[in-house]
Amino acid sequence: MRINIKFARIAATIILFLIISFIFGNSFDVAEVSQGKSGYITEAINKVSNVIFPQIEVTEHFVRKTAHFCEYMLLGFWFVVTFRAYTANVFGFAVLPLFAGLITALIDETLQIFVPGRSGMLTDVWLDFGGIVFGVFMGLVILCFASKRCRKIL
Helix, strand or coil: CCCCHHHHHHHHHHHHHHHHHHHHHHHHHCCHHHHHHHHHHHHHHHHHHHHHHHCCCCCHHHHHHHHHHHHHHHHHHHHHHHHHHHCCCCHHHHHHHHHHHHHHHHHHHHHHHHHCCCCCHHHHHHHHHHHHHHHHHHEEEEEEEHHHHHHHCC
């Protein structure tokens, strides 16, 4: 089954912009709203995990940092998908997503400087970039397994 390339490009690009919008939207939350969201999720996780592991308490800090990593892991993966929809050049869908992800993380943390009660943190840029690297790696592995050349090698 062959997917219409024009449709794939448009769909991938729209999803990519939705992911970036979600990330930037979270960055524009003032401190109280951001803490409220994190607190709600932390509480929900602890309610569920206390049934299975009553001795473990998940902290809000852990939830916030895990969210950073996961958002950017999804973004890195989707950058690979989107760039692959536009090019068959390995450089295009392997290196460019890393660069685009790093730029996105830098912009994201810079935006937070201008939001009341928030601050941009260099450590979060590194954490975000770690998520990007992992997401790009996952995307490349999946593309490899989906390609006929890779299946012949394996």
